[in-house]
Amino acid sequence: MIETQFTPDAAGAIPGPDWLVRRRVAAAEQVAAAPMPSVEEEVWRYTPIGQLDLGRYQLAADPGERSTAEVPDHCAVADTSNGRLCGVELAPELADLGVEIRPLGDGDADLAASVDVDLFALMNAAFAVEPLLIRVPPGASVEGPIIVRHWLDADGVAVFPRLIVDAGADSSVEVLELYGSADVAAFVSPVIEIRAAAAARVGYLAVQDLGPKMWHIGSQVSHIGSQAHLRASTAALGGAYARTRLDTHLSGRGATGDLISLYFGDGEQTLDFRTFQDHAAPDTTSSLLFKGAVDDASRSVYTGLIRVRPDARGTNAYQTNRNIKLSEGAWAESVPNLEIENNEVHCSHASAVGPIDGEQLFYLESRGVPTETAERLIVTGFFDEVLDQFPVAGAVPVVRERLLSKIEGLSHHHVGNGSGS
Amino acid sequence: MSDSSKSELVVSDLHVRVGGQMVLNGVDLRVASGEVHAVMGPNGSGKSTLAYAIMGRPGYEITAGSITLNDVDLVDLSPWERAHAGLFSTQQYPTEVPGVGLENMLEEAVAAVGGDRNAVEAQVVAEAELVGFDLDLLYRSLNVDLSGGEMKRSEAVQLGVLRPRIAILDELDSGLDVDALAAVSHRIEQATHEDNLGVLAITHFSRLLTVLHADVVHILIEGAIAETGGPELAAQLEETGYDPWIDTRAESPVEIHSHLEFGGGGDPWP
Numbered sequence: 001m002i003e004t005q006f007t008p009d010a011a012g013a014i015p016g017p018d019w020l021v022r023r024r025v026a027a028a029e030q031v032a033a034a035p036m037p038s039v040e041e042e043v044w045r046y047t048p049i050g051q052l053d054l055g056r057y058q059l060a061a062d063p064g065e066r067s068t069a070e071v072p073d074h075c076a077v078a079d080t081s082n083g084r085l086c087g088v089e090l091a092p093e094l095a096d097l098g099v100e101i102r103p104l105g106d107g108d109a110d111l112a113a114s115v116d117v118d119l120f121a122l123m124n125a126a127f128a129v130e131p132l133l134i135r136v137p138p139g140a141s142v143e144g145p146i147i148v149r150h151w152l153d154a155d156g157v158a159v160f161p162r163l164i165v166d167a168g169a170d171s172s173v174e175v176l177e178l179y180g181s182a183d184v185a186a187f188v189s190p191v192i193e194i195r196a197a198a199a200a201r202v203g204y205l206a207v208q209d210l211g212p213k214m215w216h217i218g219s220q221v222s223h224i225g226s227q228a229h230l231r232a233s234t235a236a237l238g239g240a241y242a243r244t245r246l247d248t249h250l251s252g253r254g255a256t257g258d259l260i261s262l263y264f265g266d267g268e269q270t271l272d273f274r275t276f277q278d279h280a281a282p283d284t285t286s287s288l289l290f291k292g293a294v295d296d297a298s299r300s301v302y303t304g305l306i307r308v309r310p311d312a313r314g315t316n317a318y319q320t321n322r323n324i325k326l327s328e329g330a331w332a333e334s335v336p337n338l339e340i341e342n343n344e345v346h347c348s349h350a351s352a353v354g355p356i357d358g359e360q361l362f363y364l365e366s367r368g369v370p371t372e373t374a375e376r377l378i379v380t381g382f383f384d385e386v387l388d389q390f391p392v393a394g395a396v397p398v399v400r401e402r403l404l405s406k407i408e409g410l411s412h413h414h415v416g417n418g419s420g421s
Numbered sequence: 422m423s424d425s426s427k428s429e430l431v432v433s434d435l436h437v438r439v440g441g442q443m444v445l446n447g448v449d450l451r452v453a454s455g456e457v458h459a460v461m462g463p464n465g466s467g468k469s470t471l472a473y474a475i476m477g478r479p480g481y482e483i484t485a486g487s488i489t490l491n492d493v494d495l496v497d498l499s500p501w502e503r504a505h506a507g508l509f510s511t512q513q514y515p516t517e518v519p520g521v522g523l524e525n526m527l528e529e530a531v532a533a534v535g536g537d538r539n540a541v542e543a544q545v546v547a548e549a550e551l552v553g554f555d556l557d558l559l560y561r562s563l564n565v566d567l568s569g570g571e572m573k574r575s576e577a578v579q580l581g582v583l584r585p586r587i588a589i590l591d592e593l594d595s596g597l598d599v600d601a602l603a604a605v606s607h608r609i610e611q612a613t614h615e616d617n618l619g620v621l622a623i624t625h626f627s628r629l630l631t632v633l634h635a636d637v638v639h640i641l642i643e644g645a646i647a648e649t650g651g652p653e654l655a656a657q658l659e660e661t662g663y664d665p666w667i668d669t670r671a672e673s674p675v676e677i678h679s680h681l682e683f684g685g686g687g688d689p690w691p
Contacts, residue, residue, distance in 0.1 A: 360516055363516040364526055366509075367579060367583065368530035383520070
């Protein structure tokens with residue numbers, strides 16, 4: 001039982017269409033009755049969830065500044081500030097195509113699925129102020145990414161961004177979501193729903209570059225229809241504790257999901273990913289590649305489950321998680337799992353946690369590349385495999401720059417690099 | 422990076438331990454600018470250990486002896502500092518470095534000694550043409566998805582750009598075709614003439630020496646030099662194999678040290 005300001009009354013007071021208000025109140029009642037997650041539960045193992053004091057956060061704050069994050073060429077930008085939508089700009093061609101970017105309204109009840117994978121997804125259902133819809137009509141091809149920028153500069157606020165990407169049959173669209181903050185201690189709990197209808201092609205990239213005192217607990221839930229293709233990626237760079245749970249449902253025959261992410265922890269960050277590749281239809285393919293590095297006293301957690309349901313014959317499912325541990329004080333956990341209920345499948349998983357490869361380092365050093373430069377080259381090269389596969393290619397140079405700035409700050413108390421002389 | 426002044430790599434009484442085992446038990450060698458030395462020996466004689474120990478690979482513990490290049494003691498230097506002192510080594514199986522390109526690495530290596538990183542690209546292209554290295558491969562990660570011949574051509578490109586004083590070639594002839602071996606060997610011999618490069622070529626078989634012409638041949642047996650001579654030693658080896666030297670060692674291990682004086686059979690170089 002959680003006694004905070006996050007009450008059904010508070011949820012009911014948020015303005016919106018009647019159906020949404022009713023749904024908020026119902027979700028808030030579930031929240032009020034739910035226990036706080038605990039590290040006793042497998043999905044919260046290795047996390048600092050016990051340190052979360054929701055009572056420290058206020059439900060609302062006035063909008064502050066807008067994000068000034070650099071954005072690539074695009075066809076639309078929506079901005080939020082302290083959880084409030086404060087502007088949507090879209091190119092006229094988008095309206096001509098019938099693309100909608102707007103908060104959910106009166107007639108949209110059937111568009112908002114209930115996402116209740118954990119307490120925080122429920123809190124999002126209860127307290128998301130303006131769930132934002134990106135809707136691409138069947139057959140429409142959107143040129144250039146649609147960008148959603150979030151900015152927080154109110155200390156002690158809790159915000160619950162909700163984004164729904166609804167890609168109609170045979171449409172194509174790319175969405176870039178950017179999370180940034182001033183140096184405040186706030187709580188962000190987003191939920192992203194992606195629906196790719198039959199033969200739709202969707203790219204989604206989240207760049208999480210929040211300040212070092214921020215908590216981020218998010219969910220990304222995707223449903224990929226028949227012959228549709230989703231490429232979903234996250235670059236997790238910021239936050240004190242930043243977690244994303246991905247539930248990827250391959251729901252239609254021949255659906256494909258590529259899940260390609262990177263994370264880089266330093267200082268005392270904890271970066272946490274829980275992934276579920278759910279193969280519910282025949283001939284579906286999912287490829288997951290998550291690569292991370294932990295420096296200083298940072299921590300990372302990756303746990304992943306591939307589930308192949310009885311009907312999902314002809315599944316191809318791959319899961320790879322590789323981690324570089326850059327300092328003695330850093331820690332990375334990697335736990336892959338398979339749950340297979342059909343015999344006609346190809347599944348593989350691989351995971352690794354280790355220091356910078358000593359042989360690679362020796363090779364570069366033997367050419368005259370100083371140790372620190374060699375380490376930087378190797379770590380950058382390690383991530384290039386991921387960056388090369390990111391959707392929203394125009395955003396990759398900025399992500400790479402930001403990653404390089406973290407790599408430049410590598411600590412030099414390395415493991416496994418003893419000299420032989 | 423190099424000039425034509427005389428350089429000399431001097432290995433004295435080198436003892437090396439790897440994984441708790443003594444592998445080198447007192448190796449003496451001198452390699453001067455412009456010379457090509459071959460170190461030949463059977464499997465397990467310590468050939469690769471010698472190459473790695475000179476380059477400073479972690480895990481190769483020098484328990485006694487010294488390695489100097491132009492009177493600079495290399496033993497306490499890291500591999501990159503040894504490279505800056507003028508050393509270069511090729512590996513039998515060059516390590517794959519995913520995500521790091523040849524040119525990118527060479528730019529950093531050149532910049533680290535105060536060179537012009539912007540000049541590297543043109544040098545790489547010129548060197549690639551000299552050894553027939555496919556320019557398309559320049560944009561691949563180092564040694565990833567390269568054939569044996571492509572890897573060794575890549576190493577020759579690196580040698581050409583970095584212009585070391587002394588190069589240690591570990592089993593240069595393994596895993597590549599005759600054309601690649603000829604191209605790479607030719608480039609190395611050219612460097613010995615034009616840049617006064619000194620070469621220490623480590624090989625199991627004398628066939629390397631049909632394309633890379635050694636001035637001096639050393640036979641390495643059980644971690645020490647059993648005999649040093651001219652090219653005729655390789656020819657003799659071709660006939661007899663290593664058995665005569667292995668027998669010598671077994672009968673009188675102490676006498677080995679009398680063979681350690683370098684170049685006792687007259688200088689084949691000026």
